[in-house]
Amino acid sequence: MQATEAVKLLLGIGEPLVGRLLTYDALGMRFREVRLRRDPNCPLCGSTPKITDLSIHRTGGDACSATPNGHPATAAAPAPARAGG
Amino acid sequence: MKTLREMLAEARQVVPEEGPGDLQRRLKSDTPPVVIDVRDPDEYRDGHIEAATNISRGFLEFRIGGAVSDPSTPVVLYCQTGLRSVLAAKQLKELGYQNVINLGGGYQKWAQSGLPVVKDVAMTPDQIQRYSRHYLLPQVGEKGQRKLLRSRVLLIGAGGLGSPTALYLAAAGVGTLGLMDGDVVDITNLQRQVLHTTADIGKPKVESGTRTLKALNPDVNVIPLPTRITVDNVMDVIKDYDLIVDGSDNFETRYLVNDACYLAGKTNVHGSIFQFEGMATVFAPNEGPCYRCLYPSPPPAGLVPS
Numbered sequence: 001m002q003a004t005e006a007v008k009l010l011l012g013i014g015e016p017l018v019g020r021l022l023t024y025d026a027l028g029m030r031f032r033e034v035r036l037r038r039d040p041n042c043p044l045c046g047s048t049p050k051i052t053d054l055s056i057h058r059t060g061g062d063a064c065s066a067t068p069n070g071h072p073a074t075a076a077a078p079a080p081a082r083a084g085g
Numbered sequence: 086m087k088t089l090r091e092m093l094a095e096a097r098q099v100v101p102e103e104g105p106g107d108l109q110r111r112l113k114s115d116t117p118p119v120v121i122d123v124r125d126p127d128e129y130r131d132g133h134i135e136a137a138t139n140i141s142r143g144f145l146e147f148r149i150g151g152a153v154s155d156p157s158t159p160v161v162l163y164c165q166t167g168l169r170s171v172l173a174a175k176q177l178k179e180l181g182y183q184n185v186i187n188l189g190g191g192y193q194k195w196a197q198s199g200l201p202v203v204k205d206v207a208m209t210p211d212q213i214q215r216y217s218r219h220y221l222l223p224q225v226g227e228k229g230q231r232k233l234l235r236s237r238v239l240l241i242g243a244g245g246l247g248s249p250t251a252l253y254l255a256a257a258g259v260g261t262l263g264l265m266d267g268d269v270v271d272i273t274n275l276q277r278q279v280l281h282t283t284a285d286i287g288k289p290k291v292e293s294g295t296r297t298l299k300a301l302n303p304d305v306n307v308i309p310l311p312t313r314i315t316v317d318n319v320m321d322v323i324k325d326y327d328l329i330v331d332g333s334d335n336f337e338t339r340y341l342v343n344d345a346c347y348l349a350g351k352t353n354v355h356g357s358i359f360q361f362e363g364m365a366t367v368f369a370p371n372e373g374p375c376y377r378c379l380y381p382s383p384p385p386a387g388l389v390p391s
Binding site for chain 1: 224225229232233236238246249250252253254257259316319320327328330332337340341343344345347348352354355356361362363364365366367368369370371372373374375377378379381
């Protein structure tokens with residue numbers, strides 16, 4: 001799926017998965033699409049960004065959770081899948 | 086008998102002319118025109134405007150229907166200096182195309198203005214055979230294949246997600262593939278990491294990956310990066326690539342790659358898996374959400390394995 005998306009993006013064809021999360025359940029052979037929204041409070045790409053460089057990744061602290069108020073994930077998003085591949 | 090000068094003057098009376106800046110603006114708008122390069126194929130190959138399709142002047146009336154079906158579509162023609170194209174544009178108007186514009190000064194003026202151009206290397210007969218199935222797809226064609234051959238994609242991780250992606254991108258003819266992974270091949274990888282073989286156990290993944298990819302498609306320039314991505318190298322590494330494919334295997338790296346791609350304006354094709362479920366999305370800076378919009382914080386330690 002990643003390869004197909006990459007080719008579509010390079011060629012500028014079709015509808016890439018920007019703003020959409022495609023999930024695939026191999027056991028049930030089902031695909032599901034979840035709409036994704038930009039979070040206006042996102043510390044990176046929101047309207048008042050708190051992350052403007054990579055220094056947070058150097059501090060040795062929790063670079064993953066950057067929101068001081070730790071607001072929950074958007075309701076539409078499923079639980080994070082295993083990061084690995 | 087008419088002189089050439091008179092013919093050009095007559096053409097200029099009926100064909101509007103715009104400059105390179107105007108064309109660039111049109112191309113960036115919501116309704117970009119069809120751009121036709123009416124020079125000969127060898128001139129086109131040596132350098133052309135990326136958006137342009139090449140229909141040399143001799144074939145224009147015969148092939149224009151395939152390129153532009155609606156006669157009201159805006160069409161911009163160009164040649165080297167704007168002379169062949171103004172005569173060609175007058176022909177198109179006589180065919181019934183209502184909205185034909187000549188690029189004043191031609192490709193020469195466009196290039197001298199510092200606007201972006203692309204050059205192609207001639208496709209070899211082997212390449213034409215190899216990518217023949219792409220030529221059959223209307224959305225790809227020879228033009229698309231050339232674009233893939235000029236493209237540069239970085240794969241972060243040559244493991245379970247990176248393996249099939251690398252194979253398919255190499256097969257498709259993506260001209261440069263960066264393969265970044267600091268690990269060595271382990272026997273437990275071989276159940277899914279199809280880029281590597283039994284003979285590669287113990288070797289760096291980027292070494293076996295490079296060999297496999299080059300064997301599949303020698304057109305691909307594989308750049309092995311036998312190192313983990315870190316805060317110190319990420320911005321330097323990603324800057325040379327058009328697209329990033331994140332197949333990393335831990336949350337720290339995913340957040341780092343996400344942040345770096347956003348800050349550098351690079352699109353990030355994200356994939357992840359857990360047991361029998363997979364997910365994929367594309368993070369395009371300022372067009373859609375980023376990884377942090379989706380997951381402001383990682384799951385509690387131990388709940389989801391890295």
